[in-house]
Amino acid sequence: MSQFAFLDGPVELAAPRLLGCLLEREIDGQLLRVRIVETEAYHQSDAASHSYKGRTERTKVMFGPAGFLYVYFTYGMHYCCNVVTGPAGEGSAVLIRAVEVIEGEAALEARRGRSGIAATNGPAKLCQALGIDKALNGHDLRRPPLRLIEQPELPAAEIVQTTRVGISQAKEVPWRFYLRTSKYVSRQ
DNA sequence: TGCCTGATGTTCT
């Protein structure tokens, strides 16, 4: 059982539930606080998921208990981060695609070298902005320097559900979720 | 505004 009960359920329910939740990152003596505004669900039964081909050294974190961070490296230069969901033994996780800044904007933009929306409106961008790399793979999100903070569930009318982005398999699976009101949504 | 491409490393076949 994780501290985050909503993460223990099916990943396609956990993904929209993560919208609006906060991430608190301590780095270089700075506190950064951001709000999750776009997510995608991935599951081992899903051809687009890293866990689809079973547990490997790389994906073992996805098969662990909920409430941990799965960080992977892609395209030779980018990190992306996921929140592991579901019971241990099941390979499911939610990709964080976009966040909006609540606190620490200046520090965050300095890390990115960009300002405004472009600082955090993509999965690899927000990892760079928050200083997330493979050192945080398997990190427990209950503990510093990166904590997930649950927020009250948002009304369904706030949430848009659609198909995922940037994948070549199982494109038809509608497991992408974002906030209707956010400007940070990376792409249609 | 919108397509095309280069950068670059880890993983799996």
Add this chain to the structure above:
DNA sequence: GAACATCAGGCAC
């Protein structure tokens, strides 16, 4: 050896 859950810069329109 190819694929890859990406991004940013460049060039054409």
